[in-house]
Amino acid sequence: MSEMKATRVSYGEALRDLGKEHEDIVVLDADLANATKTELFRDAFPDRHIECGVAEQNMYDAAAGLSTMGLVPFASTFAMFSAGRAFEMIRNTIGYGHLNVKIAATHGGISVGEDGASHQCCEDFALMRTIPGLVVMCPADDIEAKEMVRAAYAYKGPVYMRFSRAASPVFHDENHVFEIGKGEVLKEGKDAAVIANGILVPEALKAAEMLEAEGIHIRVINISTIKPLDEEIILQAAEECPFLVTAEEHTIIGGLGEAVCSLVSERHPVPVYRIGIRDEFGHSGPAKELLDEFGLTAPHIAEEVKKHI
Numbered sequence: 610m611s612e613m614k615a616t617r618v619s620y621g622e623a624l625r626d627l628g629k630e631h632e633d634i635v636v637l638d639a640d641l642a643n644a645t646k647t648e649l650f651r652d653a654f655p656d657r658h659i660e661c662g663v664a665e666q667n668m669y670d671a672a673a674g675l676s677t678m679g680l681v682p683f684a685s686t687f688a689m690f691s692a693g694r695a696f697e698m699i700r701n702t703i704g705y706g707h708l709n710v711k712i713a714a715t716h717g718g719i720s721v722g723e724d725g726a727s728h729q730c731c732e733d734f735a736l737m738r739t740i741p742g743l744v745v746m747c748p749a750d751d752i753e754a755k756e757m758v759r760a761a762y763a764y765k766g767p768v769y770m771r772f773s774r775a776a777s778p779v780f781h782d783e784n785h786v787f788e789i790g791k792g793e794v795l796k797e798g799k800d801a802a803v804i805a806n807g808i809l810v811p812e813a814l815k816a817a818e819m820l821e822a823e824g825i826h827i828r829v830i831n832i833s834t835i836k837p838l839d840e841e842i843i844l845q846a847a848e849e850c851p852f853l854v855t856a857e858e859h860t861i862i863g864g865l866g867e868a869v870c871s872l873v874s875e876r877h878p879v880p881v882y883r884i885g886i887r888d889e890f891g892h893s894g895p896a897k898e899l900l901d902e903f904g905l906t907a908p909h910i911a912e913e914v915k916k917h918i
Contacts, residue, residue, distance in 0.1 A: 613776040619754035621646025639686040688717035692733035704740040718858035720775035725893035735863025749810035756787035792839035798826035802846035805856040815907035861885040
């Protein structure tokens with residue numbers, strides 16, 4: 610895991626490459642093309658990039674309209690302005706109509722850093738999961754992010770994808786195959802299972818290495834599709850491990866952790882310990898320091914596992 614790359618960059622590169630293959634792709638942005646990296650698509654296909662200005666609600670309604678014309682719109686802004694500011698439009702227009710719109714939200718989570726609490730969206734999984742029929746995803750690295758964008762294009766229906774501002778390790782190889790609704794076991798183990806997504810996945814892998822040195826063998830599972838959830842892979846972990854730990858760059862309320870808890874409580878009860886933001890707002894600071902402060906790092910994951918062994 611030597612290469613570092615932000616998945617928002619992966620998103621922009623994937624869009625540009627897909628644009629060469631599919632002329633029905635259009636991209637909308639809300640005055641943030643440089644930050645969301647849709648500028649890569651804009652520079653290659655200026656006639657298919659629509660700058661909507663600081664009008665996110667209008668952007669998503671426009672994307673909905675374009676989708677009814679046979680186009681495949683990818684509409685991008687920060688997660689806070691997608692899931693938060695434009696929630697009603699995503700719910701009532703895109704979700705209710707089950708329209709073929711791809712919502713690409715960048716700058717999700719506490720690692721937005723210096724932009725502070727107003728821009729650190731740690732509630733988007735919870736909000737988007739409640740919309741019927743909406744697929745909700747968060748890639749773990751560059752390679753998975755690019756595959757996710759391709760899968761979103763191929764999928765007929767509304768999709769929400771969250772991409773990170775901060776660079777994170779690239780750990781998948783070029784042979785990796787992503788499928789909507791499918792998780793992956795990255796490391797085997799039966800002392801506990803850590804279920805993570807986004808930039809917490811490489812942290813979980815580092816925690817597994819730390820615990821291995823102490824004779825503790827944990828299973829690491831990447832759940833990049835939060836909805837629909839891969840129930841089979843999680844239930845197998847619940848059957849074979851004494852407890853589960855979930856790790857996400859999101860509030861512990863309503864995200865991956867609660868999705869896992871809901872599943873196992875109904876199907877195979879087992880203790881679940883959630884790592885995430887604990888009912889509080891973030892604040893301005895360097896991403897690395899904030900992740901450490903909020904306990905979203907490998908040492909914290911390792912300590913949480915050891916506490917319950």
